[in-house]
Amino acid sequence: MKKRETYTLLRNITLILSVPSLIFAAVLFLRFIVLGIEKPKAVQAPVEVSHRVLFISSYNPLYFTYESQVRGLEKSLYPRGIEYDVVYMYADERGQAGIDMFYNFLKAKLKDQKKYEAILLGDDDALKFAIDHQNEMFPKMPMVYFGINDYELARKASERPNMIGFYENDYLEETINLAMQLFPKRKTLVALHDQSSAGLSDIEIFWSLREKYKEYAFVDLDATLFSQNDLILLLESLPNDSILFYMTCYSDKSRNVYSMLSRTSTVVRSASVPIFRNYVGGEGMGILGGVHIDVEEQCEKAGEILAEILNGSKIESIPFVEQIPSRTTFDYNLMKHYNLDFSILPSDTVLYNRPVTFWEQYGKFLPAVGMLILAMLLFLISSNISRKIATELARSLQESRNRLIQREEELQHQAKYDEVLDIYNRRTITEWLHNTMGKGDVYSVIIIDIDNFKMLNENYGHSLADSILQYLVAMIRGLAEDGGWKLARFGGDEFLIVIPNERISMDCESIKALFDVLRSPIPLGDETLAITASMGASCSDEITAPDQHIINAEGAMYEAKVRGKNGLVIYDDDMKKKAQEEIVIKEKLQHAFDNDGFFMLYQPQIDSQTKKVSGYEALVRMKEPGIYPGQFIPVAERSGWIWRIGRITTELVIKQLAAWRDGGKELHPVSVNYSSNQLNDHGYVGFVEDLLKKYDIPPYLLEIEITEGLFLEKSALADEIFRRFKDLGIRLLMDDFGTGYSSLGYLTYIPVDVIKLDKSLVDTYLVDGKDSFIKNIIHLMHDLDKEMIIEGVEEEWQFNRLREFGADTIQGYFFSKPIPADEAIVFQTK
Numbered sequence: 001m002k003k004r005e006t007y008t009l010l011r012n013i014t015l016i017l018s019v020p021s022l023i024f025a026a027v028l029f030l031r032f033i034v035l036g037i038e039k040p041k042a043v044q045a046p047v048e049v050s051h052r053v054l055f056i057s058s059y060n061p062l063y064f065t066y067e068s069q070v071r072g073l074e075k076s077l078y079p080r081g082i083e084y085d086v087v088y089m090y091a092d093e094r095g096q097a098g099i100d101m102f103y104n105f106l107k108a109k110l111k112d113q114k115k116y117e118a119i120l121l122g123d124d125d126a127l128k129f130a131i132d133h134q135n136e137m138f139p140k141m142p143m144v145y146f147g148i149n150d151y152e153l154a155r156k157a158s159e160r161p162n163m164i165g166f167y168e169n170d171y172l173e174e175t176i177n178l179a180m181q182l183f184p185k186r187k188t189l190v191a192l193h194d195q196s197s198a199g200l201s202d203i204e205i206f207w208s209l210r211e212k213y214k215e216y217a218f219v220d221l222d223a224t225l226f227s228q229n230d231l232i233l234l235l236e237s238l239p240n241d242s243i244l245f246y247m248t249c250y251s252d253k254s255r256n257v258y259s260m261l262s263r264t265s266t267v268v269r270s271a272s273v274p275i276f277r278n279y280v281g282g283e284g285m286g287i288l289g290g291v292h293i294d295v296e297e298q299c300e301k302a303g304e305i306l307a308e309i310l311n312g313s314k315i316e317s318i319p320f321v322e323q324i325p326s327r328t329t330f331d332y333n334l335m336k337h338y339n340l341d342f343s344i345l346p347s348d349t350v351l352y353n354r355p356v357t358f359w360e361q362y363g364k365f366l367p368a369v370g371m372l373i374l375a376m377l378l379f380l381i382s383s384n385i386s387r388k389i390a391t392e393l394a395r396s397l398q399e400s401r402n403r404l405i406q407r408e409e410e411l412q413h414q415a416k417y418d419e420v421l422d423i424y425n426r427r428t429i430t431e432w433l434h435n436t437m438g439k440g441d442v443y444s445v446i447i448i449d450i451d452n453f454k455m456l457n458e459n460y461g462h463s464l465a466d467s468i469l470q471y472l473v474a475m476i477r478g479l480a481e482d483g484g485w486k487l488a489r490f491g492g493d494e495f496l497i498v499i500p501n502e503r504i505s506m507d508c509e510s511i512k513a514l515f516d517v518l519r520s521p522i523p524l525g526d527e528t529l530a531i532t533a534s535m536g537a538s539c540s541d542e543i544t545a546p547d548q549h550i551i552n553a554e555g556a557m558y559e560a561k562v563r564g565k566n567g568l569v570i571y572d573d574d575m576k577k578k579a580q581e582e583i584v585i586k587e588k589l590q591h592a593f594d595n596d597g598f599f600m601l602y603q604p605q606i607d608s609q610t611k612k613v614s615g616y617e618a619l620v621r622m623k624e625p626g627i628y629p630g631q632f633i634p635v636a637e638r639s640g641w642i643w644r645i646g647r648i649t650t651e652l653v654i655k656q657l658a659a660w661r662d663g664g665k666e667l668h669p670v671s672v673n674y675s676s677n678q679l680n681d682h683g684y685v686g687f688v689e690d691l692l693k694k695y696d697i698p699p700y701l702l703e704i705e706i707t708e709g710l711f712l713e714k715s716a717l718a719d720e721i722f723r724r725f726k727d728l729g730i731r732l733l734m735d736d737f738g739t740g741y742s743s744l745g746y747l748t749y750i751p752v753d754v755i756k757l758d759k760s761l762v763d764t765y766l767v768d769g770k771d772s773f774i775k776n777i778i779h780l781m782h783d784l785d786k787e788m789i790i791e792g793v794e795e796e797w798q799f800n801r802l803r804e805f806g807a808d809t810i811q812g813y814f815f816s817k818p819i820p821a822d823e824a825i826v827f828q829t830k
């Protein structure tokens with residue numbers, strides 16, 4: 001799998017996972033919001049209220065157990081459709097007088113108002129009251145009591161008819177035991193109590209333990225004996241090793257009754273020793289802890305018993321309850337303060353003031369928060385991966401764009417530069433020149449052509465020839481960079497250089513440097529190679545367009561070739577004139593083609609022995625006066641028209657032969673000139689054949705003059721044409737022998753019957769001391785079975801000497817210039 005695909009997969013997975021996580025987190029949070037709203041304690045409304053009972057409380061609504069009692073009762077009564085009224089006896093505050101007042105009040109209440117089905121009795125005083133007035137006030141009414149500290153009272157009540165309930169057992173001993181374990185070094189146990197029934201039963205138990213724990217000092221602190229201030233003093237001055245047991249203790253010497261809150265406040269603020277308590281109330285207010293009954297649970301059970309009775313259970317069958325479950329409560333801070341061992345406490349101990357742990361406070365949110373974090377994390381990862389994908393994508397885009405740009409640059413480079421030499425190509429330099437140079441700019445255009453590069457190619461092969469060019473380019477490039485020249489490959493072995501800001505001259509520094517580079521030997525392995533080059537240049541003149549300078553330079557370069565290569569020709573007025581003349585000649589040629597504008601002259605060829613005419617060379621002329629073959633033939637060759645001249649002359653000659661024949665004249669072979677550019681006229685041989693047939697001229701009367709160079713080319717096309725001429729029975733003459741690459745070896749195999757020695761050789765060698773060279777050539781040709789025609793013989797002595805040497809035929813002004821046909825046919829030597 002590719003990198004990007006992996007990323008995309010990962011991104012999708014994390015993104016997909018993050019959504020359910022987020023939803024799940026939201027659900028969890030919603031749950032907390034919904035559940036977090038404190039619902040009112042679900043007390044189900046009863047089907048209907050079917051019973052009404054009366055709760056007689058010994059004290060008042062502020063009494064410290066009252067609230068727990070009511071909570072417990074409601075738990076069991078309300079769902080069962082039992083409602084209750086409460087009446088308070090205020091027994092702790094008002095004593096016997098209060099009880100009497102209550103008696104009157106209740107009697108009136110029961111008589112006047114409601115009818116109750118049962119009675120609930122809270123605490124010792126209410127039970128005593130009920131027992132005292134049972135027959136009179138509550139006849140046959142079921143009664144359930146609770147909160148009774150006096151065991152005997154509770155037990156005896158249970159034996160009475162229509163009464164049952166709970167003994168509120170005291171966990172003082174358990175409290176003391178725990179205190180001893182927690183403070184093994186404290187040996188003074190102080191009991192703080194009052195004279196109430198609960199207070200008295202507490203102290204009784206306290207004293208009973210004295211026997212058991214002999215090493216302990218037991219101290220009785222009866223609050224009923226002291227004023228509030230004295231009590232405070234006493235509490236403040238408790239011995240250091242004491243433990244205070246804060247029991248039932250709400251009244252003082254003056255029979256003032258204190259609330260649980262106020263008493264607790266006094267005790268905890270006065271005593272500086274650990275305070276234990278065997279009752280509910282005051283937890284967390286400065287009391288260290290203790291074991292006590294669970295008031296709420298006791299009252300709930302009492303309610304249940306009452307309900308049973310109301311539903312028809314026999315009250316006699318219900319057992320007296322002596323034991324109520326305990327509840328251990330301790331103050332966390334004080335435990336810490338005294339540096340106590342928590343493990344001593346029972347496992348179900350309720351700890352007050354315990355700081356809420358982080359876990360307790362926020363633990364419930366953790367799954368939701370965790371889920372949220374997970375969702376965010378997943379989302380973060382996915383967006384990170386997305387970013388990664390995006391950058392990855394951008395990177396690869398950039399890469400492919402770079403590749404494209406690079407490819408485009410390469411293509412542009414390829415289009416602009418020569419592949420082999422890595423310099424501008426022809427099109428680029430032409431465009432550059434066209435776009436950069438104006439008529440007013442100063443610059444020179446030079447075209448360089450390596451001389452005889454074709455031979456180099458043949459001798460060394462293409463790749464080495466390329467290396468030679470590369471070497472040359474490297475050398476020229478050095479110059480070009482120094483001089484700010486532009487260098488380009490103009491053709492196979494042609495270079496074009498533009499030299500800005502300079503009009504070069506034959507001996508200027510730039511040209512000298514160029515020739516130095518071109519003529520210095522090129523290292524080829526162990527050897528070196530010397531080459532030469534022909535250069536043509538054209539300089540800006542404020543008239544000529546840049547494009548024309550290229551044409552001019554090319555023309556100058558050809559001129560340099562014509563002038564013998566290895567040199568420079570600067571395009572000048574002469575050349576310009578020539579070029580203009582060429583244009584004129586072209587026009588005239590065109591006119592001549594269209595208007596039968598050519599005629600032939602015939603130069604007689606004389607047999608050197610008999611001095612009689614043995615043949616003629618046909619030479620073309622234009623009817624337009626003043627234009628000679630030396631002018632129009634090269635123009636026709638350059639402009640590709642020579643094939644037309646070839647056909648015209650051939651036809652004129654054959655027609656002439658026919659005319660002569662028809663005139664009864666004696667016929668001699670006539671040779672026509674065949675230019676190498678005529679090779680492209682593939683139909684020429686057929687054309688000749690047709691004409692010979694048409695005019696019924698025997699082929700031997702027509703001879704073809706072919707220049708030495710064409711034989712040297714050794715091209716398949718040339719070979720083919722030579723062979724076809726031979727097959728036709730036409731003789732081939734080699735024209736201008738001695739002007740080309742004079743190697744005599746090839747004469748042995750080329751299909752040539754006659755060799756025409758060029759005038760230049762006659763002029764050069766047919767002089768005293770050198771003429772044996774001519775003689776040897778003649779003898780050699782004869783040995784090779786070739787005839788020899790000597791051209792350009794102008795003097796008698798030349799003729800005589802050549803005749804001595806055995807030359808076969810003489811052609812030259814000495815006998816005759818080219819002359820019209822009717823003169824030629826009757827020509828005779830003097």
Ligand code: C2E
Binds near residue numbers: 630633735794
């Ligand atoms: P070429 O083939 O070498 O023709 C011989 C030239 O030498 C002729 O010049 C002729 O007039 C000249 N000539 C002959 N004897 C003498 C002499 O004793 N002294 C001097 N100085 N010149 C002599 P022409 O007719 O002016 O032709 C020049 C060239 O034009 C020819 O050279 C040939 O290459 C070409 N040419 C002429 N006619 C034709 C033609 O019909 N077809 C083709 N393709 N080329 C032709």
Ligand code: CA
Binds near residue numbers: 617673705735
């Ligand atoms: Ca000729």
Ligand code: CA
Binds near residue numbers: 735736756758
């Ligand atoms: Ca010739």
